[in-house]
Amino acid sequence: MARAGTLIESVMDDIESKIASRAYLPNTRLPSVRAQAKAMQVSVSTVVEAYDRLVAEGTIVSRPGAGFYTSGPIAPLDLNQIGPKVAREIDPLWVSKESLEATPDALMPGCGWLPSEWLYQTGIKRAMRSLARQNSLDLTEYASPKGSQAFRHFLQRRLLSQNIEARPEHIMLTESGTHAIDLIARFLLSPGDTVLVDDPCYFNFHALLKAHRVNIIGIPYTPNGPDLERFAQALADYNPRLYITNSGIHNPTGAHLTPSVAHQLLTLAKASELVIVEDDIFADLETTRAPRLAALDGLVQVIEIGSFSKTVSASVRCGFIAAKPDWIEQLVDLKIATSFSGNRLDSEIVLQTLTDSGYRKHMEKLQGWLAKQRIDVSERLLRLGIQPWIQPKDGMFLWCRLPTGTNATQLAQDCLSKGIVLAPGNVFSQSQSAHDYLRFNVAQCTEQKIFDVLDWALKQQQ
Amino acid sequence: MARAGTLIESVMDDIESKIASRAYLPNTRLPSVRAQAKAMQVSVSTVVEAYDRLVAEGTIVSRPGAGFYTSGPIAPLDLNQIGPKVAREIDPLWVSKESLEATPDALMPGCGWLPSEWLYQTGIKRAMRSLARQNSLDLTEYASPKGSQAFRHFLQRRLLSQNIEARPEHIMLTESGTHAIDLIARFLLSPGDTVLVDDPCYFNFHALLKAHRVNIIGIPYTPNGPDLERFAQALADYNPRLYITNSGIHNPTGAHLTPSVAHQLLTLAKASELVIVEDDIFADLETTRAPRLAALDGLVQVIEIGSFSKTVSASVRCGFIAAKPDWIEQLVDLKIATSFSGNRLDSEIVLQTLTDSGYRKHMEKLQGWLAKQRIDVSERLLRLGIQPWIQPKDGMFLWCRLPTGTNATQLAQDCLSKGIVLAPGNVFSQSQSAHDYLRFNVAQCTEQKIFDVLDWALKQQQ
Numbered sequence: 001m002a003r004a005g006t007l008i009e010s011v012m013d014d015i016e017s018k019i020a021s022r023a024y025l026p027n028t029r030l031p032s033v034r035a036q037a038k039a040m041q042v043s044v045s046t047v048v049e050a051y052d053r054l055v056a057e058g059t060i061v062s063r064p065g066a067g068f069y070t071s072g073p074i075a076p077l078d079l080n081q082i083g084p085k086v087a088r089e090i091d092p093l094w095v096s097k098e099s100l101e102a103t104p105d106a107l108m109p110g111c112g113w114l115p116s117e118w119l120y121q122t123g124i125k126r127a128m129r130s131l132a133r134q135n136s137l138d139l140t141e142y143a144s145p146k147g148s149q150a151f152r153h154f155l156q157r158r159l160l161s162q163n164i165e166a167r168p169e170h171i172m173l174t175e176s177g178t179h180a181i182d183l184i185a186r187f188l189l190s191p192g193d194t195v196l197v198d199d200p201c202y203f204n205f206h207a208l209l210k211a212h213r214v215n216i217i218g219i220p221y222t223p224n225g226p227d228l229e230r231f232a233q234a235l236a237d238y239n240p241r242l243y244i245t246n247s248g249i250h251n252p253t254g255a256h257l258t259p260s261v262a263h264q265l266l267t268l269a270k271a272s273e274l275v276i277v278e279d280d281i282f283a284d285l286e287t288t289r290a291p292r293l294a295a296l297d298g299l300v301q302v303i304e305i306g307s308f309s310k311t312v313s314a315s316v317r318c319g320f321i322a323a324k325p326d327w328i329e330q331l332v333d334l335k336i337a338t339s340f341s342g343n344r345l346d347s348e349i350v351l352q353t354l355t356d357s358g359y360r361k362h363m364e365k366l367q368g369w370l371a372k373q374r375i376d377v378s379e380r381l382l383r384l385g386i387q388p389w390i391q392p393k394d395g396m397f398l399w400c401r402l403p404t405g406t407n408a409t410q411l412a413q414d415c416l417s418k419g420i421v422l423a424p425g426n427v428f429s430q431s432q433s434a435h436d437y438l439r440f441n442v443a444q445c446t447e448q449k450i451f452d453v454l455d456w457a458l459k460q461q462q
Numbered sequence: 463m464a465r466a467g468t469l470i471e472s473v474m475d476d477i478e479s480k481i482a483s484r485a486y487l488p489n490t491r492l493p494s495v496r497a498q499a500k501a502m503q504v505s506v507s508t509v510v511e512a513y514d515r516l517v518a519e520g521t522i523v524s525r526p527g528a529g530f531y532t533s534g535p536i537a538p539l540d541l542n543q544i545g546p547k548v549a550r551e552i553d554p555l556w557v558s559k560e561s562l563e564a565t566p567d568a569l570m571p572g573c574g575w576l577p578s579e580w581l582y583q584t585g586i587k588r589a590m591r592s593l594a595r596q597n598s599l600d601l602t603e604y605a606s607p608k609g610s611q612a613f614r615h616f617l618q619r620r621l622l623s624q625n626i627e628a629r630p631e632h633i634m635l636t637e638s639g640t641h642a643i644d645l646i647a648r649f650l651l652s653p654g655d656t657v658l659v660d661d662p663c664y665f666n667f668h669a670l671l672k673a674h675r676v677n678i679i680g681i682p683y684t685p686n687g688p689d690l691e692r693f694a695q696a697l698a699d700y701n702p703r704l705y706i707t708n709s710g711i712h713n714p715t716g717a718h719l720t721p722s723v724a725h726q727l728l729t730l731a732k733a734s735e736l737v738i739v740e741d742d743i744f745a746d747l748e749t750t751r752a753p754r755l756a757a758l759d760g761l762v763q764v765i766e767i768g769s770f771s772k773t774v775s776a777s778v779r780c781g782f783i784a785a786k787p788d789w790i791e792q793l794v795d796l797k798i799a800t801s802f803s804g805n806r807l808d809s810e811i812v813l814q815t816l817t818d819s820g821y822r823k824h825m826e827k828l829q830g831w832l833a834k835q836r837i838d839v840s841e842r843l844l845r846l847g848i849q850p851w852i853q854p855k856d857g858m859f860l861w862c863r864l865p866t867g868t869n870a871t872q873l874a875q876d877c878l879s880k881g882i883v884l885a886p887g888n889v890f891s892q893s894q895s896a897h898d899y900l901r902f903n904v905a906q907c908t909e910q911k912i913f914d915v916l917d918w919a920l921k922q923q924q
Contacts, residue, residue, distance in 0.1 A: 207799035315806035
């Protein structure tokens with residue numbers, strides 16, 4: 001009986017979680033008892049009992065002659081109620097809030113952006129002064145639906161330098177890289193679809209995909225790109241609709257895709273009609289170009305997105321989508337419906353900064369600083385027994401393994417109490433298999449205090 | 463037989479449109495033949511035949527022993543495929559694009575914003591120069607999750623002047639008013655829910671709600687607010703989740719809510735757990751304050767939103783949501799997941815402009831210009847036989863009835879061929895009952911050419 005009770009409860013839990021995540025919509029018919037029993041591989045009597053109890057709870061209603069229906073209207077969407085419960089410290093939303101809300105004196109080796117003084121502030125200020133001098137429509141008028149023509153011409157040339165061919169009319173500006181992915185998800189996904197991400201991957205992908213109520217499957221990431229065997233298996237098992245990745249500087253590992261993996265990955269994707277979103281926000285930090293899936297594919301199944309939050313400014317919002325023509329037109333409709341217009345002033349500030357003669361020079365200096373910091377921080381971490389997974393060629397991230405037996409979540413909690421914001425590995429891991437990893441941002445690791453507090457926190461766990 | 467054929471086809475059409483609008487999700491079980499027959503009030507054999515034909519077409523699949531399922535994955539979301547087909551000229555998305563894409567020399571009496579030179583450009587420029595002088599984090603860093611603390615304090619005082627009490631922690635900044643409504647819709651709505659709008663209402667509400675795949679019901683708007691009898695009836699008939707309205711200067715009519723209608727409306731809403739979004743984007747154009755539902759309600763069932771696109775700048779994006787505490791926290795999570803961060807630079811430019819000593823004076827001048835223009839344009843339109851529905855106290859809009867027998871859509875098409883962008887009535891009307899109305903923006907009606915072309919186009923229809 002205990003076993004039967006457990007089974008009934010697990011059927012109830014499964015149905016309740018489908019309702020919470022809106023996989024079952026309100027006022028909608030549930031599968032018949034027989035179909036449910038078959039789908040869940042339990043007996044018909046177990047489902048009958050589970051449905052009866054759910055009716056008693058008011059979660060579902062029985063309509064005689066028509067079957068069982070979900071009750072409606074349902075509670076508002078609560079992202080914290082979707083998916084398995086995780087500790088607060090490894091909840092992506094919590095980590096985002098913690099970093100975004102940190103006081104100016106907090107040290108943030110776990111955050112994903114550069115310190116303000118490393119960015120090209122001179123260029124931003126020059127662009128703002130120049131715009132403030134003109135009687136420009138850029139100051140007051142709505143943007144055109146796809147955004148500034150001049151910016152899209154600039155992006156065409158920029159993409160071409162990565163061997164990606166996209167005409168200006170196949171490019172649309174967005175508010176940010178996240179906004180770009182969100183529009184694509186709205187366009188391509190329905191609740192219950194499956195999406196592949198790298199494991200580990202940028203933690204906000206998890207939060208964003210949760211908001212779209214899709215199944216998220218993590219593919220183990222290797223130093224050369226995703227594990228192809230597991231990728232092929234996931235295609236066969238889940239028939240996923242979308243895969244989101246960074247080909248250049250991978251977040252959080254700093255690895256990059258090799259040409260061979262890129263080619264095989266695309267071959268697999270072609271065979272299964274998988275759409276790939278290639279998120280290229282770190283492009284300007286690259287000294288050696290990794291191959292781009294969009295270059296191999298020619299924007300057929302690959303959608304290229306990017307933004308300038310990491311290299312120009314996170315305060316001035318501007319991103320883009322390059323995709324095939326009919327998709328761009330429908331994405332424009334979705335953008336108008338949900339934002340009405342884009343950010344004209346910001347896109348003009350970013351364009352002027354990017355085309356300022358000092359920008360390229362500043363980026364070269366920045367690449368040099370980052371290279372130096374990657375070595376310096378690696379050495380300091382190694383002395384504490386913290387081991388970088390690889391030595392990345394570019395970018396700001398070091399993905400690091402803690403000494404055996406250390407719990408990254410506990411470490412992050414201890415360090416937070418001393419004003420240090422870390423990024424514990426499981427925030428990035430769909431499979432929750434990175435409990436002994438941390439992501440470090442070398443640009444945010446200039447203070448000795450960080451290493452002193454890490455040393456202290458590691459000793460707490462010995 | 464012809465009749466049977468028609469019935470089967472109409473069942474097929476209904477199912478196909480439910481699949482296109484994602485009311486039926488991909489890979490999901492369809493209602494059983496008997497349940498479908500009952501729901502559609504047709505015979506079982508009609509449904510059997512319709513299902514069989516849909517299987518033959520590949521739209522649905524039969525899984526022996528488990529029923530009929532939608533095929534998957536489905537085509538990407540195409541807003542133009544949702545809802546009844548309307549002529550291109552009265553498709554809200556088309557009108558938005560036409561206005562947003564218009565060349566600088568097009569005249570746009572139909573557009574919804576002020577000419578650039580009517581806005582407080584001096585203030586915007588001053589704010590930009592001041593920010594460009596500082597070494598401010600506002601230039602480069604991410605915004606905090608709710609947005610600038612100083613701005614939210616300012617909004618607290620501003621809302622209080624409308625008798626709306628909201629603490630800064632119950633206010634969240636957004637990218638725009640549209641973004642605010644979109645986040646609320648994501649939070650509260652599921653596909654298939656019903657939403658009430660005014661008929662007529664701001665046309666982009668239709669496009670936005672279509673993107674959320676909800677049923678839209680229009681409530682006739684009277685010079686005092688929505689028709690209360692029809693409102694009560696809609697509550698009883700559809701159990702709607704949300705109602706979106708403008709209480710101050712109603713778009714497109716320029717009317718405002720009277721205290722008595724506001725009170726009765728809120729009483730009806732209370733009895734049915736309806737949530738109301740009060741969109742207050744024209745607040746600074748009001749000379750006499752209309753009552754606010756949020757003031758009567760105390761932000762229990764009412765959510766107050768606003769933006770500064772109409773009074774500061776449409777290029778600099780900044781809006782807000784004020785709502786009850788637990789809703790704001792969940793809306794913040796959704797904002798982080800789908801945008802990561804807000805627009806820090808823009809919110810700072812808007813705040814400095816709004817608090818600049820010249821802003822209030824500029825608004826008073828603007829209110830005067832608009833009052834003069836409303837009278838002047840009314841007179842010129844009357845001479846052409848075009849009759850304002852009411853004489854609004856405030857704002858830029860005149861909602862006007864055309865001479866008997868005139869078709870506004872045809873008129874808009876004819877005028878477009880002469881470089882004049884109009885806003886035909888049915889764009890604003892869910893029931894498509896405003897075929898002989900146009901919305902005029904008096905601030906965009908300064909050129910004699912507009913009236914000459916209107917005169918010519920009216921004569922084409924005589």
